[in-house]
Amino acid sequence: MNNYTTVVGLDVHKASIVAAVLPYGRNEVTEKLSIENHPKAVEKLVNRITRHGPAEFVYEAGPCGYQIQRQISELGHKCAVIAPSLTPVRPGDRVKTDTRDAENLARFYRTGDLTEILVPTCESEAARDLPRAREDALQDRLRARHRLSKLLLRQGRAYQGTSNWTTRHLEWLKSQKLEWPALQQTFEACLRAHDDAQARLETLEQQTHDLAQQPAYRTAVNYLRTLKGIDTLGALTLAVEVQDFRRFMKAGEFMSFTGLVGSEYSSGENVKRGSITKAGNAHIRRVLVEAAWAQRHCDIVSKPLAERRRGCPPEVVGIAKKAQTRLHRRYLRMTGRNKPYQVTVVAVARELAGFVWAIGQHIPAAE
16 A cells, blocks of 8 residues: 555445545545445446546445445455454544544555455355354254253253253153143244254255365365364365465464464563453354364274375375374363363364364365
């Protein structure tokens, strides 16, 4: 970025867009305007601003997605989408308006203080939404199960079997008859909600497995599945969320992207480190933490894991074996020092992210 390019900060909302124009060679915004969030209005704004010279546009990632970025790029101009959580905030600044947000975006972008995100293609974004929909369905089923079990528990009906949500447990649920008609209707509604969530989850899981076999993701999924604790669904989530592991120059950058690195607030001789930042991709973080729990088991290669590693390059399998041994030892070492299990698992997940990055470097780049 230089002072010879006009910068336009955009504060994007569902129905409107506020634009702040910072002309080349100037340090202050000279024009502020509001337009309708519609493709024709956006095109008209871009054409008017770029009529007398090149311009670059910038806005924060948000619920409105990437349609504006794609439209401006198709018009032949650069449009950057930046991470909202990394936008600088002046101490003591308690005034927030759409106009000020647009102005700040333009000024910070010119000075290089903003962090751009990787804008996915339409195909990549669609593939990313499918595993996320499965996660939502999984949460819906969990909520439905909680409502159903707690409703029966309030009526003094507790299943006495060994495991819940098995075939026998479901048969026991369907055999329950409650005394009051309104209560029975409530129970039947909760049971239907659970069955619907279960059916939706099964459909999405099958669709997700089918997506993992597509040529665009098959290699990445097969390589990532060599790691202990990561199977098809987790590997696909990593592949579609990261998109390109090579955009991270080193493992530490990928660890920061996952939000698994520790926070710190140090001043002078005082050093204070806190919990993890969580300033990253929550979907990747969930997969890594779940996989980290598997490292507590013995350092052996099970038959399913051996089958997943079959046919993969030796260097990828070597990284997976090294990760399995090292992470298991780290888990035992930390728990042996009486570290809390949650702290230990997060530490293991952070180190696992480094091995995921290493395997990602062997995934062929998409053409």
